[in-house]
Amino acid sequence: MYYRRMGELPRKRHVQFRKEDGTLYREQVMGTKGFSGTQSILYHHHMPTAVAKASIASSCKVEFEENKELSHRHFRTKAYRETGDAVNGRHFLLGNEDLLIGVVNPTENMNDFYRNGNGDEMLFIHHGSGKIETMFGTISYRSGDYVVIPIGTIYRVLPDEGDSKFLVVEANSQITTPRRYRNEYGQLLEHSPFCERDIRGPEVLKTHNEKGEFTVLTKSRGALHKHVLQHHPLDVAGWDGYLYPWIFNIEDFEPITGRIHQPPPVHQTFEGHNFVVCSFVPRLYDYHPEAIPAPYYHSNVNSDEMLYYVEGNFMSRKGVEEESITLHPSGIPHGPHPGKVEASIGKKETIELAVMIDTFRPLKIVQHAQDLEDTQYMYSWI
Numbered sequence: 001m002y003y004r005r006m007g008e009l010p011r012k013r014h015v016q017f018r019k020e021d022g023t024l025y026r027e028q029v030m031g032t033k034g035f036s037g038t039q040s041i042l043y044h045h046h047m048p049t050a051v052a053k054a055s056i057a058s059s060c061k062v063e064f065e066e067n068k069e070l071s072h073r074h075f076r077t078k079a080y081r082e083t084g085d086a087v088n089g090r091h092f093l094l095g096n097e098d099l100l101i102g103v104v105n106p107t108e109n110m111n112d113f114y115r116n117g118n119g120d121e122m123l124f125i126h127h128g129s130g131k132i133e134t135m136f137g138t139i140s141y142r143s144g145d146y147v148v149i150p151i152g153t154i155y156r157v158l159p160d161e162g163d164s165k166f167l168v169v170e171a172n173s174q175i176t177t178p179r180r181y182r183n184e185y186g187q188l189l190e191h192s193p194f195c196e197r198d199i200r201g202p203e204v205l206k207t208h209n210e211k212g213e214f215t216v217l218t219k220s221r222g223a224l225h226k227h228v229l230q231h232h233p234l235d236v237a238g239w240d241g242y243l244y245p246w247i248f249n250i251e252d253f254e255p256i257t258g259r260i261h262q263p264p265p266v267h268q269t270f271e272g273h274n275f276v277v278c279s280f281v282p283r284l285y286d287y288h289p290e291a292i293p294a295p296y297y298h299s300n301v302n303s304d305e306m307l308y309y310v311e312g313n314f315m316s317r318k319g320v321e322e323e324s325i326t327l328h329p330s331g332i333p334h335g336p337h338p339g340k341v342e343a344s345i346g347k348k349e350t351i352e353l354a355v356m357i358d359t360f361r362p363l364k365i366v367q368h369a370q371d372l373e374d375t376q377y378m379y380s381w382i
């Protein structure tokens with residue numbers, strides 16, 4: 001990310017910055033990796049440390065299945081119809097030590113504020129629109145958006161009316177653009193499939209100075225902690241730096257194509273610790289006269305592959321539908337369904353839209369994900 005600023009700031013950092021009544025704003029340096037990662041400096045009306053009451057709201061422990069044979073898996077998440085707010089309504093399906101993956105159908109405004117104290121979150125907006133109020137300002141979202149919310153950011157999601165569906169990734173690390181697409185100054189390079197112009201930050205900084213009783217739920221150390229504040233948590237009058245929520249829309253991903261089949265890394269969009277996020281978008285197919293546009297069978301040694309199907313006819317698969325999730329684990333090969341290789345020959349383009357997450361440690365299945373499972377998927381290549 002690159003430098004942004006919003007609201008009022010003193011001319012220099014760490015000097016007196018006073019409100020109209022002469023009292024001091026409270027400066028907060030919020031950064032990652034100690035003091036060596038990206039950071040921002042925020043100026044609050046109230047001390048961000050002022051908490052009237054702390055308690056544990058609930059456990060966040062996720063139960064994973066055990067003793068299951070190694071197999072390809074398919075979950076129809078369309079069948080999950082429960083609604084709720086964007087945090088409490090999360091239904092986790094897969095996870096490991098590095099991330100949790102789930103879905104949510106948010107139809108309700110969040111009453112409480114929330115922050116993830118473990119790592120960054122990524123919300124892929126499949127359906128719906130709305131806004132997210134954060135301590136860095138308000139950011140609007142629409143379908144196709146990847147919303148990245150940094151660790152520690154206090155926020156709440158206010159969806160517009162109607163159906164909505166998000167794919168949710170909670171990481172234990174920072175989610176950022178691929179390192180190979182950035183130069184030594186952090187600028188996105190010419191061969192990157194997107195650039196800074198495609199990235200949106202908060203649009204408006206609304207400073208709330210009201211007092212009252214406000215709840216901030218913090219996810220950390222296996223629990224959701226409830227902190228009651230006596231001031232509005234979105235009380236920032238100004239901030240600047242490199243750490244803030246941002247959005248990239250999948251429509252702005254410019255596909256990299258070639259004469260023969262391009263490997264999955266050309267679809268890479270983001271990376272976190274031990275995982276990558278890729279975007280499969282509508283694109284022209286390979287143009288070698290003898291090209292096979294469908295992928296070859298592959299063993300993604302040392303990585304599990306999760307695909308979330310967004311739209312279109314996914315070129316190498318049968319039987320999956322929109323909102324399906326497939327998991328192709330490391331240890332066994334995966335690839336196109338019978339007939340799909342032949343069917344791809346001579347095709348000029350694909351309109352598929354999908355989000356892929358490859359993890360470098362095995363993904364485990366959350367126990368209740370089995371309720372959404374197509375148990376015959378493993379045998380669908382016969």
Ligand SMILES: [Fe+2]
Nearest residue numbers: 298300305334
């Ligand atoms: Fe693959």
